[in-house]
Amino acid sequence: MKQLLLVCLCLPALAHAAHGLGLGHPPRYAADFRHFDYVNPNAPKGGTLTLPVSGGFDTLNPFTLKGDHEAGVAALTLDTLMVKSDDEPFAMYGLLAEDVQLASDGLSVTFRLNPKARFHNGDPVLAQDVAASFRLLTQDKAAAPMYQFYWADVAKVETPAPRTVVFRFKQRNAELHMILGELPVFSRKSYPKGLAAAPNALPIGSGPYRFARADGGRLSEFARDQNYWAQNLPARKGMYNYNTVRFRYYRDDSVRIEGIKGGRYDFVQENVARNWARAYSERDLEKRGLQKHEWMHGNTAGLQGFVMNQRRAPFNNILVRRALVESFDFESVNSRLFHGLYQRSNSLFTNSSMAAAGKPQGRELALLNTIRSKLPAAVFDENVTESPQIDPAAGVRPNLLKARALLEQAGYRYRNGVLADKNGRPLVLEFLSPSKTYERITAKWQRDLAKIGIRLNVRVADPAVYQKRLNDFDYDLTIVVYGNSESPGNEQFNYFSCASAKTPGTRNWAGVCDPAVEALLPQFAGFKNREELTAAARALDRVIRHQYIIVPNWYSDRHRVIYRNTLGMPARAPKYYQAMDWALKAGWVK
Numbered sequence: 001m002k003q004l005l006l007v008c009l010c011l012p013a014l015a016h017a018a019h020g021l022g023l024g025h026p027p028r029y030a031a032d033f034r035h036f037d038y039v040n041p042n043a044p045k046g047g048t049l050t051l052p053v054s055g056g057f058d059t060l061n062p063f064t065l066k067g068d069h070e071a072g073v074a075a076l077t078l079d080t081l082m083v084k085s086d087d088e089p090f091a092m093y094g095l096l097a098e099d100v101q102l103a104s105d106g107l108s109v110t111f112r113l114n115p116k117a118r119f120h121n122g123d124p125v126l127a128q129d130v131a132a133s134f135r136l137l138t139q140d141k142a143a144a145p146m147y148q149f150y151w152a153d154v155a156k157v158e159t160p161a162p163r164t165v166v167f168r169f170k171q172r173n174a175e176l177h178m179i180l181g182e183l184p185v186f187s188r189k190s191y192p193k194g195l196a197a198a199p200n201a202l203p204i205g206s207g208p209y210r211f212a213r214a215d216g217g218r219l220s221e222f223a224r225d226q227n228y229w230a231q232n233l234p235a236r237k238g239m240y241n242y243n244t245v246r247f248r249y250y251r252d253d254s255v256r257i258e259g260i261k262g263g264r265y266d267f268v269q270e271n272v273a274r275n276w277a278r279a280y281s282e283r284d285l286e287k288r289g290l291q292k293h294e295w296m297h298g299n300t301a302g303l304q305g306f307v308m309n310q311r312r313a314p315f316n317n318i319l320v321r322r323a324l325v326e327s328f329d330f331e332s333v334n335s336r337l338f339h340g341l342y343q344r345s346n347s348l349f350t351n352s353s354m355a356a357a358g359k360p361q362g363r364e365l366a367l368l369n370t371i372r373s374k375l376p377a378a379v380f381d382e383n384v385t386e387s388p389q390i391d392p393a394a395g396v397r398p399n400l401l402k403a404r405a406l407l408e409q410a411g412y413r414y415r416n417g418v419l420a421d422k423n424g425r426p427l428v429l430e431f432l433s434p435s436k437t438y439e440r441i442t443a444k445w446q447r448d449l450a451k452i453g454i455r456l457n458v459r460v461a462d463p464a465v466y467q468k469r470l471n472d473f474d475y476d477l478t479i480v481v482y483g484n485s486e487s488p489g490n491e492q493f494n495y496f497s498c499a500s501a502k503t504p505g506t507r508n509w510a511g512v513c514d515p516a517v518e519a520l521l522p523q524f525a526g527f528k529n530r531e532e533l534t535a536a537a538r539a540l541d542r543v544i545r546h547q548y549i550i551v552p553n554w555y556s557d558r559h560r561v562i563y564r565n566t567l568g569m570p571a572r573a574p575k576y577y578q579a580m581d582w583a584l585k586a587g588w589v590k
Contacts, residue, residue, distance in 0.1 A: 014070065016310050017099035017100065017101055017112065017280035018101070018102075019093060019094055020082075020094065020340075021082075021091065021092050021100060021102075021177070021178050021181070022088065022090070023089065023091070023092070023174070023487050023530075024090075024092040024487070024529055024530030024543075025088065025089065025530065026368060027085075027091045027093070028033075028085065028087055028091060029085065029086070029091075029093060029234075033093075033234050034087065034234055034235035034237065035234055035238050036086070036234075036235070036237075036238075036574075037087060037572060038086060038570055038572055038574040038577075038582075039089060039239055039570055039585075039586045040238050040570045040584060040586070040588070041237050041238040042238070043239065043241045043424070043568065043570075043587075043588040044589070044590075045241050045242075045588075046241075046242070046588075046589055047242055047243060047244075047370045047566075047588070047589025048066075048242060048243065048244040048245075048246060048266070048589070049244070049245050049246070049266050049567075049583075049584065049587070050248060050259075050264065050266045050267075051245070051247055051248070051265060051266070051267055051584070052247075052248055052250055052256050052259060052265050052268055053071045053245070053247045053248070053249050053250070054249070054250060054253075054256075054435075055069060055249060055251065055404070055462070055464075056217040056218060056249045056463065056464075057070040057214075057217050057219055057220070057249065058200075058464070059199060059200045059205070060073055060201065060203070060211070060214065061073075061078070061198065061199055061201055061204045062078075062142075062184075062203070063137060063143050063144060064142050064143065064144065064195050064196075064199060064205075065142065065143065065144045065145065065471065065504075065505045066199070067199065067200075068217075068464050068467065070214070070220050070247075071247050072185055072209070072211075072220055072222055072245065072247055073202060073203070073211060073388070075584075076205040076222050076245060077120070077202070077209055077210060077211055078184040078185065078186055078205040079096050079117070079125075079184075079185060079205065079206045079230065080095055080181065080182050080183060080185065081094075081095065081096050081097040081100075081111050081130070081181045081182075081183050081185065081237075081402060082094055082096075082097055082181030082235075083095045083181075083235040083383050085557065085574075085577050086574030086577045086582070087574045087575055088332075088486030088576075089486030089487045089530075089576070090175070090322050090485065090507050092182075093234070093235045094233075095114075095230060095235050095236070096113055096114060096117050096125055096130075096185055096206070097111040097113060097114070098112050098113060098114040098179065100112075100177070100181065100564040101459060102119070102177045105172075105425050106177075107169050107171075107172060108168045108169060108174040108175035109167050109169075109180060110164060110165070110166045111130070111164070111166075111167075111180075111181075112163060112164050112169075113125055113127065113163040113165070114163075114230075114233075115163060115166070115349070116229050117206055117229055117230070118188075118206060118229045118231075119204050119205065120204060120205060120206065121185060121187065121189075121204055121353060121534060125185060126159075126162050126163060126204055127160075127164055127165040128162075128188055129186070129188045130157075130165045130183065130185050130187055131157045131158075131159050131165060131188055132188035132192065133185045133186050133188075134151070134183060135157065136153070136194070136195065137183075137184075138151055138154070140191075140262050141195050141196070142194065142195035142198075142199075145500075145504075145506050146413075146503045146505075146506065146507065147162075148180060149493050149494045149497075149499070149506065150494065151176070151179070151183075151490075151494070152369070152490070152493065153169050153171060153173040153176050153178070153490075154167050154169060154170070154176070155168045155169055156168050156169070156388040158466070159213065159528065161216055161407050162203070167180055167188070171526075172525075173490075173525040173526065174524075174525060174527045174528065174533070175487070175489040175490065175508065175524075175525070176490070177513070179302060179489065179490060184201035184203075184205075184418050185205075186205050187203070187204035187205075188562060189204055190203040190204045191203070194561055200414055206229065206230075207225075208225060208230070208231070208240035209222035209223060209224055209225060209230075209240065210222065210223050210225050210341045213320060213372060214417050218248065218249050219246065219247065219575040220246070220247045221247075222244070222246075223243065223244055224240065224241075224243045224244070224245075228240075229562035238570075239585045239586055240584075240585060241586075241587065241588040241589075242587075242589065245584065247477070248265065251274075252436070253272070253435065253436070253437055255478070256268075260280065260290070260562060261280065261285070262288070262348050263285045263288035263290070266563060266567060267563040267564070267580065267587070268561065269383070269550075269559060269560065270562060271560070272437060272560070273337070273338035273339050273342060273390075274337060274338065276339075276341065276560050277339040278294065280562065285562065288564075289565045289566060289567070290562050290563065290564055291562065291564075291565055291573065292560070292561075292562050292564070293560075293561050293563070294372070294558045294559070294560055294561075294575055295558060295579060296557065296558050297557065297558065297573070297575070297577060297579075298351075298575040298576055299351065299485075299556035299576050299577070299578075300350070300351055300352035300354065300484050300485050300486055300576075301350035301351040301352075301557075302348065302481055302483045302484040302557065303345050303347060303348045303349075303350060303481070303484075303550065303552065304345055304479070304480070304482075304552075304553040304554065305345065305380070305479070305550035305551050305552045305553045306324075306328075306477050306479060306550065306551040306553070307478060307509045307510050307549060308321050308416055308476070308477055308510060308548075308549060308550065309473060309475055309477070309478075309509070309510065310510055310511040310512070310549065311473055311474060311501075311511040312476065313322065314410070314421075314505070315476070317410050319405065319406045319407065319409050319410035320410050321547075321549065322403075323393045323402075323403040323406040323410070324429075324477075324551055325387075325388065325409045325548050325550075325551050325552075326388050326399045326402045326406065327396075327400055327403040327445070327448055328388075328445055329390050329396040329399070329444060329445070329448060330344050330387065330552075330554065331389070331392065331410075332373070332390065332444060333444060333478055334554065336444075337440065337441065337556070338467075341463040341556065343554060343555060343556035343557070344387045344552060344553075344554055345498035345552040345553055345554055345555050346387045346552060347385055347541050347545065348482055348484055348540070348541045348544060348545075348557050349484050349541055350538075351557060352484070352486060352504075353482070353486075353487060353534065354534060354537035354541065355538070355541055356384045356487065356538040356539070356541040356542040357538075358383050359380070359381075359382060359383055359384075359457070360379070360380060360538075360542060361410060361538070362535070363531060363532065363534075363535035364535045364542070365380075365525065366537065366540045367520075367535050367539045368380065368539050368543075370516075371516050371519045371520070374514075374516035374519060375516050375517045375543065375546075378542060378546060379546050384541075384542045384546075385545045385546055385548070387552045391489065400448060400451055400452050403452055403490075404419075404453075405420060406450070407427075412454045414452065415483050417453060418451060419453030419454050426453075426455065427453065427454045428454075428457065429449075429454065429455070429456050429457070429477060430456075430457045430458075430459055430475070430476045430477070431456060431457070431458045431459065431477045431478065432459050432469060432475040432476070432478040433459065433460045433466075433478070433479065434460075434466045435460070436478060437458075439458055442456065442458055456579075462534075470509070471504050473504065473509070473511065478509070479553075480507075482507075482550075485576070486572055486576065487533070488533070488537050489499065489524050490524065490525060491507075492507050492540065493521055493524075494508065495508055495512075496508060496509050496514075496517050496521065496544070497512075497517075497518065497521055498513035501513040510550065512544070512547070512549060514542050514543075514547070517543060517544070520536065520539055523535075523536035523539075523540075524536055524540075537547075559578075559579035561579050561583070565584065566590050567584075567587055567588070567589060567590070568587060568590045569583065569586065569587050570586050570587070
């Protein structure tokens, strides 16, 4: 690949083609790099990797809003224009795109496609395919709405040459040229009549694997493309080494646990602390050639928690939301159920420099001052809200008394063991759960809420029913994860904009529609450097935390994994990564 200039947002935008882009920082890897540092370029090809996946699937079309999607089609059979580096906060390197050029005015980006790129049907990957992929994902009514929100600032896409595609923007957007690199590209022959006409159809991709077979929503299998066009490119060297990748689906976690001990899986990430501590004896694992490992990571943990749906009462009252946040006894749950393996989440950007702290200052304060009239005084006068702490000596009682006082301010009265509103209606809430796992976690919360007169019912839903209710915002409370990175951007519109609050299938689970938040969101599209991005992230974090939309849960600074002794992994892990993703991309069979 020829020597090309680097593009970095910390410098004026250059109208030169580049092999890679860094958001607010120079790309780590130079134009002549051979492979990423976190892979083994000489990893052998061959063998099988079998992974567990929760739930089931009823469609092989990965783009539709409706249906339970198969886990591997998008990740394994589709290439993107560029590839994200796991060693950097946000940097992209060419894959389908041989190089990329950001216009000097920041209002367009041009991708020049690699002439070697081929779809699985033998057709070359052309600009028309890129344009068709973009238009289908953002304009087809059957597509999941997240694509439309993610690339909302694209005005049009042009194809001036067979292997040149240009995206023109409605306005300057600091990350748009890079997140367009994440566009999954499929042949324009894939869905000639639209997504609705092909609800179970596979896209024609150009990725490292081809779909091989499926078995009744319980198993899916992919075969490595022996002639994969990109296998020797720097962004793919040493990656996707297994001849076969197999996903086995399970409905109940006990089935997964027994499957691990029975040797049905080659690699498992264990996210349940009790299982990690007690479910797997060394003897059971040794019999199957398995071993436990802990991998440290530097990932932003985002925010996991019990989200409250403000679209319905009583969660449209901030006092009720504050009371529920006060009432959750994390410390007891962590010690009794999680064996002390977790830390409390406290931010949209937990474990990150993007998290707000103390009182606002510097750039963050200057930004908040521009919308001061839309914010409560507490945002400026008080430290950012932290997750409540439970004093081990006093227990949860002081927190429950605070919660009851807040509920009384909201107009509720405690009589004969029941908390009721002014019309005498008792406060009854439903927690919608995707798994029986959360029944034991919420059991103590149920008992504690009962002490102040609130009845919390737990409804465990089948995965398909759960997903539909989530898409339709049909719940009081449920468990969600606001996934974030070191470079938050357009996804914040999907989480918190008024438009997403009114659009089924988005990730605005709390129904946030707030003037101050609406004023902050454009900052994630218009920043000029990482200092401005950090200020915007901290400001949004502070404002959202003062709205008490979620009862914060927990996070871990390490991945807990079990895998076969015959599975090889590179000597060095990247800084930012998901365990199963890294094992799938960079592992091999010895």
